[in-house]
Amino acid sequence: MEEEIKAEFERSGFSIDEEDILKKCLTFCINCKLTPSDLVSSWEVYYLNRQLSGSLVQNAQMDGFLLHLQNEQKDAIIKEEPNLHIYSSNDVDMILCDEHEDTKEGILGTPTDRPENIYPESFDITPGTTGNRRPSSGKPSRLASNNMTPFGQRTSKFVVQSAFNNPLDEGNDVKEQEIDNTENDIIRRVQxxxxxxxxxxxxxxxxxxxxxxDRVEDRFNSLENRIRRHAIALVASGLYEEPTDPTVASQNKVFSVGMVCCDGEGRLNEKSVLLQGSVEHCGGQRVRLDLHKLTQFSLFPGQVVGIEGHNPSGHCFVASKVVDYMPLSISPNxxxxxxxxxxxxxxxxxxxxxxxxxxxxxxxxxxxxxxxxxxxxxxxxxxxxxxxxxxxxxxxxxxxxxxxxxxxxxxxxxxxxxxxxxxxxxxxxxxxxxxxxxxxxxxxxxxxxxxxxxxxxxxxxxxxxxxxxxxxxxxxxxxxxxxxxxxxxxxxxxxxxxxxxxxxxxxxxxxxxxxxxxxxxxxxxxxxxxxxxxxxxxxxxxxxxxxxxxxxxxxxxxxxxxxxxxxxxxxxxxxxxxxxxxxxxxxxxxxxxxxxxxxxxxxxxxxxxxxxxxxxxxxxxxxx
CATH class of the missing domain: 3.60.21.60 (Purple Acid Phosphatase; chain A, domain 2)
Known part of the structure; x- marks a missing residue:
């Protein structure tokens, strides 16, 4: 049959070089009950819909082709019998397990290795049926019992990984604790x-x-407004003086506000830090920052900071203090x-x-x-x-x-x-x-x-x-x-x-x-x-x-x-x-x-x- 499939593809102008593709096509024919000619006809439809190029059938296209075949079969069944309900293993489990919880707890059943129920669910909101679950009616269940996903094979449902301010866990040293998650429980609202x-x-x-x-002007205005707002906030707090130009040579200690930049396209480091001032105070110019006198700092490109220090040569601003926050007292309401x-x-x-x-x-x-x-x-x-x-x-x-x-x-x-x-x-x-x-x-x-x-x-x-x-x-x-x-x-x-x-x-x-x-x-x-x-x-x-x-x-x-x-x-x-x-x-x-x-x-x-x-x-x- 593999030879027939290959011959049908070649007759339609396609070629198959891998044996794995022929084996997959043979599986498609068996599972979907298709003849080689029907399979190739479906492939031509899939090929045109996806606007694929080339005459070589590739292995990467098989998953999408399988989904196309399954949808064709589903549409054919629905067209033949519009009111037909396709039962899945989820429906069987629901029917077999449709009994009261107390009755189930009193009956000792035979242990099984059946995995947990992982089918998507929705809830019946019809009046008088509050609390009952039903399979989603939007479409048939797409998971079969013999096609269990790795997600559905988990041994536990929900586990508390860590907790914060949990009175049941002393010192917030929380061990992983499984949360009871009975799949068929009846939901009762206490209040x-x-x-x-x-x-x-x-x-x-x-x-x-x-x-x-967006234009360059928009980006410039946005960054300039950030620097300006930060400067106004620091001055309004009363803790800092009016910012000055950090690019001007001065032996006196001054205070300036600007944005941290990198002098190249690489990653920021201590030797590549620049400070870009505002247009109001320095025309938007940049100056190199010397951080060796700082005992602590945390900087990144785009960060707006206040800097105390001096610029003895006019080419490098030696920082003695970095203010990387906006005071809370002047925060907007x-x-x-x-x-x-x-x-x-x-x-x-x-x-x-x-x-x-x-x-x-x-x-x-x-x-x-x-x-x-x-x-x-x-x-x-x-x-x-x-x-x-x-x-x-x-x-x-x-x-x-x-x-x-x-x-x-x-x-x-x-x-x-x-x-x-x-x-x-x-x-x-x-x-x-x-x-x-x-x-x-x-x-x-x-x-x-x-x-x-x-x-x-x-x-x-x-x-x-x-x-x-x-x-x-x-x-x-x-x-x-x-x-x-x-x-x-x-x-x-x-x-x-x-x-x-x-x-x-x-x-x-x-x-x-x-x-x-x-x-x-x-x-x-x-x-x-x-x-x-x-x-x-x-x-x-x-x-x-x-x-x-x-x-x-x-x-x-x-x-x-x-x-x-x-x-x-x-x-x-x-x-x-x-x-x-x-x-x-x-x-x-x-x-x-x-x-x-x-x-x-x-x-x-x-x-x-x-x-x-x-x-x-x-x-x-x-x-x-």
């Missing part, structure tokens, strides 16, 4: 969750905005102008006063599916976990349709990126919101790695429209600032922590963060009052400073700062000193939830309960 308020803060790009039109805030609860009453500044939320960042398929199993299990825990707010940060996924990069899918997002992600989120009721809220934040969204930073929110769930599912810009129950939350799906980690140079950093590099990197964002203080941007970052540059600003220290990264997940409390006339120290909870999916396995997410301030907040990093 309904209380709806949280949402309020968008600051400016953000609008969906459908124009980008890739958190209460922005009315035009800068958007209320999202017009049709709902605000939460009771005793519930303000209290919030329960689950935070997860993409990718939401493993690299070996597009089944989105980690997302399904996250939503099932959130259904049991019932948080007031579920934060999902992109990428949702990851442009780095192997199937996306190879174009081995037969749907558009928008269809994948709506069918695999948005449909699951809609089922979750509908099942949980009007009190549950979901926030979606895009990523520049989203194949279905605008490739620009700052990034507009996802253009999603709902008729019945518009007050439950909200999309924010990237980066985004919003209030939830008066808890100020900032989030940015750009991996700025990893990018800063590759550019920062330091010597005995201050603030007690010498041994906590992740905390120090996160502090840079708040100290610089910017979600992306790095300049020039990292390779591959489509930074557009003409597109609402205010969207990158952090006007005040947020209560919670969410920064997803490929680096190790963490939950940290970062101190930022005291504001004027206030005794309590300003603190920010910085969270890196990690990635929900890593390779062919699960990743991590964060569950957090905020109670007024950082000291009474508990959080857990959970491995899925």
């Amino acid at each position: 309904p969750i209380k709806r949280c308020s949402l309020q968008v803060c600051g400016s953000q790009p609008e969906p459908g905005c124009r980008f890739m039109y 958190a209460d922005l102008a009315p035009a800068k805030k958007q209320h999202l609860d017009e049709e709902f009453n605000p939460p009771p006063s005793n519930m303000l500044e209290e919030l329960s939320l689950i935070i997860a960042a993409g990718p939401f599916t493993t690299t070996d398929n597009l089944f989105f199993e980690p997302l399904s299990e996250l939503l099932a976990y959130a259904t049991r825990k019932q948080p007031q707010l579920l934060m999902l940060l992109g990428p949702f349709v990851d442009s780095e996924h192997p199937d996306i990069k190879k174009a081995a899918i037969d749907r558009s990126f928008e269809e994948v997002f709506h069918e695999e992600v948005l449909k699951r989120v809609q089922d979750y919101a509908a099942f949980m009721g009007s009190a549950a809220r979901v926030v979606l934040v895009p990523s520049i790695r989203d194949a279905h969204h605008d490739f620009v930073f700052p990034q507009p929110p996802l253009d999603i429209h709902f008729s019945d769930l518009k007050h439950q599912i909200t999309s924010f810009a990237n980066p985004g600032l919003f209030d939830a129950n008066k808890v100020k939350i900032g989030c940015c799906s750009m991996d700025i922590l990893r990018q800063l980690s590759g550019e920062e140079i330091s010597r005995n950093p201050a603030n007690g963060l010498s041994g906590d590099r992740m905390g120090r990197l996160a502090c840079h964002l708040v100290n610089q009052r910017s979600f992306y203080p790095l300049y020039p941007p990292a390779e591959g970052v489509p930074l557009d400073l003409s597109l609402v540059p205010e969207a990158l600003q952090i006007p005040s220290v947020p209560d919670i700062l969410v920064l997803p990264s490929d680096l190790a997940p963490f939950v940290k409390v970062l101190p930022f000193g005291q504001r004027m006339n206030e005794e309590e120290q300003v603190k920010c909870i910085c969270i890196n939830p990690g990635r929900l999916a890593k390779g062919v396995g699960g990743g991590t997410f964060v569950e957090l309960n905020y109670h007024g301030n950082a000291d009474r907040t508990s959080a857990s990093v959970i491995r899925i």
Whole structure:
């Protein structure tokens, strides 16, 4: 039969040189019950649809061809019998296990080696069926019992990897603890969750905005405004004098404000640091910085700092002190102008006063599916976990349709990126919101790695429209600032922590963060009052400073700062000193939830309960 298949391909003008391809084609014929001529006819359709070139059939095209054959068979069955329901092993398990929990516990069954149920689930929200699960009716289950994915073969579902302020774990020395995750449990609500308020803060790009039109002038003005704001803030604090020109030769100690730059295209080091002043004070000129007198510093390109020192020759500024933060006493007021805030609860009453500044939320960042398929199993299990825990707010940060996924990069899918997002992600989120009721809220934040969204930073929110769930599912810009129950939350799906980690140079950093590099990197964002203080941007970052540059600003220290990264997940409390006339120290909870999916396995997410301030907040990093 292999010879017949090869002859059919050659008759149609194609050639096969590898035996592995013939063996795969033979398997396709057997499994799909096709003749060699039918197989080649399907290949011609696939070849034309994919706009492939060349007459040689390649092994890399077989995965996409198999998916094409399976879709053809499915469409033929549905066309023949429109109301036909294709039963899967998930349906059989549901029917066989459809008995009361107490009855099941009393019967001792035969042990089996059957893996855990990993099929994507949605929830029946028909009146009178609250709490019952059913297989998703959008399409037949795509996983067969004999095609178990590596993600579904895990021995445990959810494991607490680390905890913060957990009263059950002394000294925060947390051992990995498995969370009970019975797949067929019946969800019972002890008390309904209380709806949280949402309020968008600051400016953000609008969906459908124009980008890739930034000019050199726009970039210059944005950087100049950062230096100017920093200088005004340092002078207004009363601790520093008016900045002077650092390029002028002087034996006296002077104070200057400027941006850290590198003298070449390579990585920043102690011998290549330049200081670029503002146009107002030195015409934007640069001068070399000598750091040998400093006992401690932490610098990166694009950082705006205050420098004390002297320039004896006019060619090199010898620094004696570096001020790398903006004083809290002169920070912009958190209460922005009315035009800068958007209320999202017009049709709902605000939460009771005793519930303000209290919030329960689950935070997860993409990718939401493993690299070996597009089944989105980690997302399904996250939503099932959130259904049991019932948080007031579920934060999902992109990428949702990851442009780095192997199937996306190879174009081995037969749907558009928008269809994948709506069918695999948005449909699951809609089922979750509908099942949980009007009190549950979901926030979606895009990523520049989203194949279905605008490739620009700052990034507009996802253009999603709902008729019945518009007050439950909200999309924010990237980066985004919003209030939830008066808890100020900032989030940015750009991996700025990893990018800063590759550019920062330091010597005995201050603030007690010498041994906590992740905390120090996160502090840079708040100290610089910017979600992306790095300049020039990292390779591959489509930074557009003409597109609402205010969207990158952090006007005040947020209560919670969410920064997803490929680096190790963490939950940290970062101190930022005291504001004027206030005794309590300003603190920010910085969270890196990690990635929900890593390779062919699960990743991590964060569950957090905020109670007024950082000291009474508990959080857990959970491995899925």
